[in-house]
Amino acid sequence: MTTDKASTTSSGERNRLSGKLGTAGVVFMVVAAAAPLTVVSGNIPLAIGLGNGAAAPLGFVFASLVLLIFSVGFVAMTPYVREAGAFFTYVGTGLGPRAGQGTAFVALITYTAIQLGIYGFLGWAANDTVVAMGGPALPWWLYAGAALVAVAALGYRHIELSSKVLAVALILEIGVVLVMNVAIVAAPPASAVAGLAHTPSAPADAGAFGIAVLFGVTGFIGFEATAVFRDEARDPNRTIPRATYLAVLIIGAFYTVSCWCLVYAWGPDTIRQIANRYLSNGGNMVLDTARFYTGPVLAGLMQLLLLTSLMACVLSFHNIVARYQFVLANFGILPRAFATSHQRHGSPYISSLFQTATAVVLVILCAISGASPLVGVFGSMAGIATVGIVMLMLLTSIAAAVFFFKAPRRAPGRAITTRWMPVAATVLLIFILYLVLTNFTTVTGLGAGVSTLLAIIPMAAFATGMVAIKKTSLANLSVLSAAGE
Template identity: 75%
Template sequence: MNNSNPYTASSNNRNRLSGQLSTAGVVFMVVAAAAPLTVVNGNTPLAIGLGNGAMAPLGFAFASLVLFAFSVGFVAMTPYVKEAGAFFTYVGTGLGPRAGQATAFVALITYSAIQLGIYGFFGWAAADTVSNIGGPAIPWWLYAGAALVLVAALGYRNIELSSKVLAVALILEIGVVLVMNAAIAFEPSGSALTSLADIPATSSSTGPFGIAVLFSVTGFIGFEATAVFRDEARDPSRTIPRATYWAVFIIGGFYTLSCWFLVYAWGPDTVYGVANDYLNNGGNMVLDTARFYTGRVLTDIMEVLLLTSLVACILSFHNIVTRYQFVLANFDILPRFFAKSHALHGSPHISSLFQTATAIVLVTLCALSGASPLVGVFGSMAGIATVGMVILMLLTSVAAAVFFYRSPHLAPGRGVTTRLVPLIACLLLAFILYLVLSNFTQVTGLGVGISTVLALIPIAAFVIGLVAVRDRSMTQLAELSRVEPLPGREAG
């Protein structure tokens, strides 16, 4: 970590990771976690078919604006946060050690859940792809196991290797969607309808805007993890803010435009009915759209890249969780051996091995339970992660607003970006949390009872984090909120 920042107290007594990740490297890590091709294939048809039809791109645009508002406070606070670890270090700095520890518990549950969910999604997608080309029927968990081995090997090594692998995967998956979008742009609106034998009836009514927003927000999970790689960034004070804004811009723009092109492909008057037809009868709306506009070859490539997108997503979340565990061990919230780094690779190898072992256990339990990999595993875990992520961003925005309210001298003349915008972000994120909870069964695809239990898991993790107090960890976490005054100014 770059310790030249004159505004924060030193904390060199803790173990540090090292690396030379550039802004682009960090962006590749976090955008890959958002799995753009997976979101375009999954979330976009859901936002159209269950949400407000042809107006669904506005849901992605609104989500982008909310996350931009969140990023303003997040970035403004970054120079004053002394540790990697993203949410819990920000909340600990702004709201104190108890809130920081509670946030750490929520973060671990959230990222572990989404990683497990993606293993299920990958297993299902791989089995479906092999079946479609006439291959043997192999259980989903064997495909998930193969992905687990690859992720374990890459996660154990230097972070730059993961960054390079993710960069290639990300460029390919975004590129193939851009080719599809370009092909759509040169065809008349509604041309794709001719690819269906039976054109679904046009519906004059659509779903609520809130559903479109809900599925839009779930597509952004992972973008905020820029600060997790703080110690491995080349120049954290510049790299992390730049990477955060670029991540929001790239993901938000890509999702919004791709959703708009999908609407244009089928025609704004019929796309809601088409999306519902696909949701009710199966099939992949995006792959069929690509097949009509670009031909079979690009569609086959897209189907393969969907699998690499899921693996890239798993790898990104693996790296995020291992670094959370590494930092938590530095604060004695987890056992200290998690805070060891590899002598050659500079990676949190013990934490990585533990995360791999945890994934093996969880995937095995899911396989033994007989749960459906898509609805049972991915649906339930995505539900937990969605609630957890919105809670984490809400807490971080509150922490930023409180931090600068208590220390206005740290950013004189910047009240808009340090207090007003974070406050607006708090209100918007609270609204989104309401949307998520009130429409939670739409995310999980499960019944009300089990969905309620799943929604309570991140909340329970926060409560446990508040009450599971250890004096040593509280003392160390308290260091986060000690910020030195600007040179030549009083702390007042």
């Protein structure tokens, strides 16, 4: 893309990003956003300890199935959605411009929140790693600031550079977990308990299956962003569906197998008690498991790769938010300057710079507030993002169902994939939203009052977007509905 002139009129040619990302490149982007090593280290012990113990892998299986069912309707709509922007363009096509803008506001809040949360997690993890290696303890925001600079530089340049960086980081983090999993399977069951000073003597009662599902779903945040890179894909109508299905299958299989291996490593009778012991003491169950089965070298490497996993995650979300803003500017929702692409890099550089500035301000505010980087920053932001992402998927499933029910001729002979699968996804996602809201303090780690306020934020964003729509934006967004006819 060489032009730097933004157009937001419905009749004019919209600015578009350019690129030649193949299926693998898009998959690397979105799987990196899901941060597999971070989920294995964080979500899986939580699903085991707070959820249903040795049966926790079933929670990840169920979450994977729900996301696959959701993906069917999402993919079926892809040929009818001509604009990048993922959820908001799908909802705008199926439910109209007001719902589309409301969804866009939810998406911005959701991805900005998770990006800020990851900066907090990364700052804490970096300091913990440095201290473990004998270095000085430094404020978390110093490490977050260094990461911000690197993300700003990569986000400013062409998307293919970010794709290559993410590919390397992703291969390494998945590789180190696979080595640990193989070592666990090769050893006798429950071998790790021999390294405990005190072994639990009786099995703990199983917890709620719903909590395991909840942490399974939150581990997928970012997979749906395949459609955000539509304009930079080599062949969008083929690349985006393939990347979506591959992302769900890869993430789901990786989480399920890794969770099962962790249960096998410690034994089904004691795994839940051991997981809760680690959660109470603040230790890292996965690092200790790797240390026992593969030795200190791989465990040390895993600790370092946790940092690259977090870095890859925040870079991916930075790219996602920058592209959301680019598309929203094309529709007149944000200032036109945001729809400007770099003459040489073809990147949404003004949107990227603004996203960097936003992150800097938010990190500074968190630092000044004295909030804990894990509970105060990551916990609260993960809570907002969890409600937001389930809302986004729910709205998209409803939009897909409405879109195809209104005009069955759009996909003759495909009623199951175009209509009934979105309906099934809608029902399942309502159930998951119920699980999220009824267990919300478990996600945030905060009190009921603060957690309630956080849960309301994505809902308030949707309502604001529905109401606060300008006439020009309404006209421009109406093009989405027209394009689907």
